[in-house]
Amino acid sequence: MTKFDMGAAWDDTLLLLKSHTALVIAIAGVFFFLPALAFAWFGPAPVEPPAGADFEQLMASFRESARQMIPGQIVVALSTMVGTAAILRLWLARTGVSVGEALTFGFMLFPTMLVAQILTGIAIGIGIILLIVPGLYLVGRLALVAPAIADRAIYNPIDAIRTSWELTRNNGWSVFFFLLLVAIVIFIVALIIGGVLAVIAGSGPGFGSMAGGFVEAMFGAISSLFSAAVAAAAYRQLALRGASDVFQ
Template sequence: MKLDMGAAWNEAMALLSANFGVIATVVGLFYFLPQFAIALLAPEMSQTATTDLPPDASPEMMMEALNATFQEAYADSWPYLLLTVIFGYVGALAVLALLRRGGNPTVGEALKAGALGSPSYFATQVLFAIAAGLVIGLPVALLATVAPVAAALLALVLVVALVYAAFKLMLIPAVIGIEGTLNPFAVIARSWRLTKGNTLRIFVFLILLFVVITIITIIVTLVFTLVFAAMGDAVARIGNGFVGALANAATGAIYLTVLAAIHRQLSGGGSEVAETFE
């Protein structure tokens, strides 16, 4: 089956509209609140790094200084980041579980499904990272010892292959959240089969989606940043954190419903819109 991008978008918006209340609740709890908490409790994570460098500093010195600054910020804020990742996993799978066709789970059941599926989701990411390291890191490192130029070319080719594989596995959260599959290897295999023949379409669809969302987010953020800046530093920090967290939550809601719509279409789930779960 070939992915119909227009039909997938229409169904995603229909799913979002029909289930807006429950999706907003879950996304608000697991996307908005953690991001807003980071903006308030660890503002250094969202601030531009500043370093004291001489005017004639070389690009290498600037990169080293920026790297050290960011490492210090992450070292202080890693607990918040870890919680954000965990909450993001649970929230994403819970939203997708809410969109199960014919299952009619309650919000509580969806959250339970999200919590139970998160270790599997994490395991698939670890497996992908290990595979990427073996496929890219090891060959490139070995080749670099004898032919640096060839190693650079090989790295470029393998990165393209890695991006291809990443889009082949885009439906991993949908397989876990909607289908309830928990075996990481079975999840990876299922996503690979579902996306067969549609990888390029999924790539184009999601890239276009994120370009549009990014442009809208930048415009809205700039407008609110100017408004908040005129009200003082404290208001600007809180206001910008609120807008950033809200934009992240909205992006997450749209992305997850699009993912659910793609999964429905490629798995032969039809186009009927799920009703709101209460």
């Protein structure tokens, strides 16, 4: 059984991010960044609670904001899913793949990715309800579903979940902490830059709001790209594939 090596996976993550750079940035820009930017700029503004609001009023405002934002967030998530499948295909394909072929693959595998995402989300959600720890463990065990779909063209979401489960056997916590560490770094950097921008441009309507939306969309795209890369790197390592398979 392969022992997961975080250091090697991080090195492979950087190697992946350097491969197909122009093509990956183009796909990420169209499917990650632009939908998120459109939602940030033109989506509904958060519902502000009235002055001196009590807890119930605060919760009502939160629920109304969530209700208004859900449709746009779903569109962004679906677009991100297609882009992720295409980028993973570029990174993991054993033979040369054009952008058109990668995008076609992304759209063809979209139903599988969607169903697999729903099933894994339900499983992780149930695990979170069960004292949180089981859900965190499932994050690590199910992290390789998307790379497995992209690499092996798996059309059955159950098979994709089973593949991730087998590949991460005895490595679930290691994969989870690897994903967590990368997410924490991205989150901290986003907070710092967002805070600096808020001081410089302000957070009110107009330029400050647009700049904030731009930064939010940019880091959302970067986060999605890194998430795909770390999952692909973990998959490559646990599937016993060599670094020579990556296009340079």
